Amino acid sequence: MNDTDKNNQARPGQFRPSLALYHASPKGTGCAVKMTLHPAHDDTDGCIMLTMANQLTIGDRRGPNPVYPKFDWDGRLTVKLDFSDLTKMLQVFRGECESVEDGKGLYHTTAQFTTMIGLRHIVEPTQCYSLELYRTSRDGKGESRARFLLSPSEALGVSLAIENSFGVISFGIPMLVPHDTSKYRREEREFRNAATAAA
Numbered sequence: 181m182n183d184t185d186k187n188n189q190a191r192p193g194q195f196r197p198s199l200a201l202y203h204a205s206p207k208g209t210g211c212a213v214k215m216t217l218h219p220a221h222d223d224t225d226g227c228i229m230l231t232m233a234n235q236l237t238i239g240d241r242r243g244p245n246p247v248y249p250k251f252d253w254d255g256r257l258t259v260k261l262d263f264s265d266l267t268k269m270l271q272v273f274r275g276e277c278e279s280v281e282d283g284k285g286l287y288h289t290t291a292q293f294t295t296m297i298g299l300r301h302i303v304e305p306t307q308c309y310s311l312e313l314y315r316t317s318r319d320g321k322g323e324s325r326a327r328f329l330l331s332p333s334e335a336l337g338v339s340l341a342i343e344n345s346f347g348v349i350s351f352g353i354p355m356l357v358p359h360d361t362s363k364y365r366r367e368e369r370e371f372r373n374a375a376t377a378a379a
Contacts, residue, residue: 199341201334204249210235211328212251213311215341219348226349228266228342230297231258232313232326257313257326259288259295263349266342272299273309273339285314293317302329309335 197217204210212233220226233256239249261269268280279300280286286297298312309330316323330338 199338201328201330201338202249202251203328204235204239206238208235208238208249210249210251211326212253213328215338217345217348220350220352225262226345226352227263228261228345228349229258230261230313231256232311232328233257234326255324257295257315257324259297259313261297263346265297266346266349269299270339270342272301273335273342275301285312289318291318307332 198214200212200214202210202212212235214231214233216229216231218227218229233251233253235249236252237247237250239247241248265286268286271277272280280298283298283300288295288297293315296312296314298310298314300310302308302310309332310327311330312325312327314323314325
């Protein structure tokens with residue numbers, strides 16, 4: 181076995197940990213959302229970090245040199261969604277309830293901020309799911325808000341992504357065990373040779 185093979189076998193499985201959705205509005209009121217998966221490891225529980233950024237510029241896609249809308253990633257809002265938070269969000273996506281905590285939202289408090297995470301199913305005037313982050317500073321001197329409207333198909337995709345991430349959030353990512361097929365290939369070759377000789 182050469183060094184390249186050894187390196188490939190020692191490397192854990194690779195995965196893409198982030199999902200991002202962008203909704204730009206012609207009025208400049210759009211938002212972008214990014215969900216980053218952090219697997220459990222050692223004594224640390226896994227989570228999904230939810231980041232939302234409001235639209236900064238409208239952009240102009242007409243003409244030979246389109247200008248795409250920009251989002252305020254410098255002023256982004258980020259919150260950690262743990263096992264409990266994600267299960268409550270899934271209940272909304274599955275139709276088991278219309279909003280998290282009966283419309284009260286989920287609250288996360290740090291030394292500096294209190295952040296409310298809201299998710300609710302909207303039926304009128306258009307069916308969608310409203311995902312919202314609202315943050316206030318503990319000293320009462322500032323607040324910020326971001327809101328992203330998920331279409332039913334986007335909500336389904338996000339729901340499935342969250343649901344399928346629970347194994348990683350709960351138990352982490354197992355190291356991939358190299359599968360040596362040399363014995364199988366040798367036996368198959370010997371079988372074919374014996375069959376050819378018998379013919």
